[in-house]
Amino acid sequence: MKLRFAGVAAGYTDVPAVSEVEVTIAEGEFVALVGPNGSGKSTLLKTVYRALKPSAGAVWLGDDDLWRAPRRDVARAVGVLGQDQAGGFDFSVREAVTLGRYPHHGPFARLGPADAAIVAEALERCGCGPLADRSLATLSGGERQRVLFARALAQRPRLLVLDEPTNHLDPRHQIAVLELAAAAGVTVLAALHSLDLAAQYADTVLVLAEGRVRRSGPPRDVFEPRLLGEVFGVGGSLVDDPVTGAARLLLHAL
Numbered sequence: 001m002k003l004r005f006a007g008v009a010a011g012y013t014d015v016p017a018v019s020e021v022e023v024t025i026a027e028g029e030f031v032a033l034v035g036p037n038g039s040g041k042s043t044l045l046k047t048v049y050r051a052l053k054p055s056a057g058a059v060w061l062g063d064d065d066l067w068r069a070p071r072r073d074v075a076r077a078v079g080v081l082g083q084d085q086a087g088g089f090d091f092s093v094r095e096a097v098t099l100g101r102y103p104h105h106g107p108f109a110r111l112g113p114a115d116a117a118i119v120a121e122a123l124e125r126c127g128c129g130p131l132a133d134r135s136l137a138t139l140s141g142g143e144r145q146r147v148l149f150a151r152a153l154a155q156r157p158r159l160l161v162l163d164e165p166t167n168h169l170d171p172r173h174q175i176a177v178l179e180l181a182a183a184a185g186v187t188v189l190a191a192l193h194s195l196d197l198a199a200q201y202a203d204t205v206l207v208l209a210e211g212r213v214r215r216s217g218p219p220r221d222v223f224e225p226r227l228l229g230e231v232f233g234v235g236g237s238l239v240d241d242p243v244t245g246a247a248r249l250l251l252h253a254l
């Protein structure tokens with residue numbers, strides 16, 4: 001689903017944390033949102049999953065102004081893996097993933113066998129099958145992260161919004177989550193701290209610096225020495241992965 005930020009500003013005080021964001025993301029595009037700590041990545045994502053209303057501009061989801069569209073339509077279309085999203089209730093893993101189905105039916109609906117099959121598939125894909133009957137509260141950070149990702153997949157959304165989806169994950173699961181996101185066949189907007197993972201998986205890298213879009217484009221264009229130095233304070237070399245052929249970014253101190 002197409003997503004467009006039209007002159008978006010948002011924040012927590014009179015001074016916006018992000019401003020003048022003017023970006024169009026095409027249907028099916030995988031966009032990595034990168035930037036230093038505090039540059040506004042989570043803030044911008046919150047305007048998409050309706051946790052923070054823009055103070056200026058609009059966010060368009062397809063042909064709809066996301067903040068004027070019915071809440072349920074947005075909840076159905078946008079799958080979210082946010083930060084600190086574990087929730088206050090003590091669900092089992094299967095119940096937590098099943099929550100991803102409710103936007104399609106309403107809160108008091110009885111879910112059917114088709115929903116159960118979708119939940120089982122999402123659990124399996126994320127390697128959470130063996131955890132299904134465990135309590136969410138007892139999981140490790142990485143296990144919980146995978147369950148929350150499984151919930152977003154079980155929703156079968158048209159847009160995936162992922163805030164540092166690889167947080168807490170071991171190498172195998174970092175790769176698995178990004179492979180699954182890329183293979184989901186939907187638009188993906190993911191804040192990533194690893195510039196190397198952004199280089200490998202993103203069609204487009206969107207660089208935020210001090211709340212503004214500093215650069216956007218394909219990883220091989222964006223990750224050049226001057227930008228890496230000015231925005232991130234590091235040096236870097238782009239190389240081709242000898243096995244996968246993907247762009248890889250090797251960082252070093254300046």
Ligand SMILES: Nc1ncnc2c1ncn2[C@@H]1O[C@H](COP(=O)(O)OP(=O)(O)OP(=O)(O)O)[C@@H](O)[C@H]1O
Pocket residue numbers: 012017035036037038039040041042043044
């Ligand atoms: N709830 C809040 N109340 C007040 N200020 C906030 C709040 N959340 C974030 N900020 C401020 O807004 C700015 C942008 O923060 P944001 O969390 O969007 O950055 P980020 O790029 O996601 O950072 P990080 O890489 O550290 O996760 C920062 O200056 C931060 O201190």
